Amino acid sequence: MPLNYCLLVLAAPVSGHTSLTAARFGAALLARGHTLERVFFLDNGASNGLASAVTPQDERSPQQAWSELANTHGTELVLCVSSAVKRGLLDAAEAQRHGFPSATVYPGFTLGGLGLLVEAMQSADRVITFGAAG
């Protein structure tokens, strides 16, 4: 029976490879016929949506790994707005509001409040949390 998943990512992309593991987990659950409507990135996890992060050529980019899920399966990638703006991740509206020249959020990610996590948990059969040891 297909299950509806929600992922909570607390791990920064630079803190080990937990975030890449989480993105692979997302792809794997979709491949097994489950659904992943929303991934919520909170605390250090919000850094996963930073557009100006440059990943070394021989490593996998967490930004790309996540946005592939959004592009292929329509998964919503929501960065907690207060975690995000604190770390310099701004969408067009936040950039304008705080007087910065341009948005710094990677395409496919959006900013949103914790209510979106609460809502996703309500409808989810499974909530899986990914935190970082470092």
Place this chain on the structure above:
Amino acid sequence: MLHTLSCAPGHPAVKDCIALLRANDALLLLGDGVYIALQHSEDWLALQQSGASLHVLDADARAAGVRQRLAACFTVVDDDGFVSLTEQHAQQMAWY
């Protein structure tokens, strides 16, 4: 329930995880947690005594170089196997 443990051996969270681990649970080691499964260390003895089913994430075991040195009580699972564990267990607790 499923426990995912990604702390290195000796981390205080390992002790808390073990204290709350029960026989019908599953435990998956990932990240730095895979070192707990090293055959030689016997850090996994307390996990084994819980009666829970014990698993190690294949990609992380390979990345850490422990894939060929795992204690026999661990089953290696790939990403698909990780999802399967979450199908079988409705709740997950992340220890890190």
Place this chain on the structure above:
Amino acid sequence: MSTTADSGVLVVTRHPQPGRSLARAALDTALATAAFDQPVTLLFLGAGVLQLLPQQDSASVGVRNLRKVIDSMPLYDLEHYYVDAEAAEHFGLTAEDLPSGAMLVDRDAQRSLFDNHQHILGF
């Protein structure tokens, strides 16, 4: 706040405040869940009990006082929360130190909390 079987979210907070912002994120998540009228239970586990130390004064480091946030939780319908009794004893936290909403729980009671919630969030 609810302990109804198979319902609601258990937020487990295991890290103290200094050096990490996870503790704050856990409290915010619990408060947001309560604000949307969803059942939520908060458990301070291991070193997470250090968030409950009284006499926190964070003015000189320039961040929010976590104990003040915890003390304000009843205003947001989070009147009670659970505290790892073994960890509280280990760190020397007495009943007088703890806020009135704190309820000490042993390992078996902690495990029951795990079993009685639909989702668990480990912070």
